[in-house]
Amino acid sequence: MDTIQTFGIPALISTYENYIWALVKHDKCWIIDPGEAEPVLKFLTDRGLSLQGILITHRHGDHINGVAELKQAFTNIIIYGPEKTPFPLIENRLKEGDKVTIFENYPLHVLETPGHTEDHISFYNNQHLFCGDTLFNAGCGRILGGTPEEYANSIMKINHLPDQLDFFCAHEYTSDNLKFARLFDPENNELKKRAQQFNTDYPNRIIDAAPSTLQEEKQTNPFMRFHQGAVRAKLEAHLKKTDTGTSSLAELFNTLRGLKDEFDQTGEFTLLS
């Protein structure tokens, strides 16, 4: 497989803290989830790149609001997105099992990953995973349209992808996610190391290397670990103290997501045991 360069273009800084991912080969570029056009146009101009097309993971404005302006500037580009996204500028609609070959010898496969929203898809091959708002560094997206069951299934699909994949998410929430993860899973030594190594120099640089691997997420991200080990045991204990007391994957995931929502709002969470 040819070498493809990946760049994270910071966008919507101080509101949503998005990364718009750029895939570059020679002077050609594909863009994933342009929530605004201006930083993409600057990136392309600065590097003398020609835009070939756009990939969209889901319906939210911070992932699609730059598409119209980019399409005006580059009329020949192709726009791919999920089959279920109600966004008229999507020209090629994708579902699970579809494949988009954006560069010669560089196909991206489509994985349906609903849960954050009902329409969410992710893109992957044997090098890279681009999963929008489904999974973040040390965290995951909120449930804004999908169901806990869908979300749990989507995370399990990602869990089954190979460890070595470089992992690219659409928001820079690593710092807060690591705080929650450390409180929830304090005995996890890999997580402890990750939190120590993390440094927050974003957004003063363009990230030109993958910020994480899937292996790192499997080892340290509680949302990739809710189905097993110490993370599951804590969630099971918590559920036993509540009215439901059941522990399907959907229940376990939803409980963890609920605790993170509580942490996001109040800076703490109450785990029953």
Ligand SMILES: [Zn+2]
């Ligand atoms: Zn979203």
